[in-house]
Amino acid sequence: xxDSDEMNQKEEGQEPNEQLVKVFDTEQESEAMVVRGLxxxxxxxSVTENLDAPxxxxxxxxGVILLVRAEQAEEALRIIEDSRxxxxxxxxxxxxxx
Numbered sequence: 001x002x003d004s005d006e007m008n009q010k011e012e013g014q015e016p017n018e019q020l021v022k023v024f025d026t027e028q029e030s031e032a033m034v035v036r037g038l039x040x041x042x043x044x045x046s047v048t049e050n051l052d053a054p055x056x057x058x059x060x061x062x063g064v065i066l067l068v069r070a071e072q073a074e075e076a077l078r079i080i081e082d083s084r085x086x087x088x089x090x091x092x093x094x095x096x097x098x
Contacts (some may be wrong), residue, residue: 020047020067023076032064035080042079044072 023046024035032048039046045068052062068076 019070021070021073022065023068023073024066024080025063027063029064032066035083036066038083039066039068039076039079042075044068044076044079046076 026032036046047067049065
């Protein structure tokens with residue numbers, strides 16, 4: 001690891017030797033950014049890692065993974081799973097009421 005990598009990690013609030021765990025992967029960088037925002041909104045910092053090819057140069061080639069601290073991985077997975085469930089809205093207006 002270079003000094004600049006260590007500085008970037010410290011700036012992002014991560015220790016250089018901290019264990020990170022993959023909690024999400026996708027082929028779409030935009031989907032990864034949405035999930036990253038969801039995690040950050042819930043107080044979980046994450047790191048985005050591009051696989052195989054830089055997405056800004058070759059979009060759609062390779063993939064993107066999100067990594068979080070090992071102690072936050074379970075909570076991150078729960079948040080991601082909860083976000084995929086359909087929202088049941090009891091106050092929704094049905095077609096019969098209209």
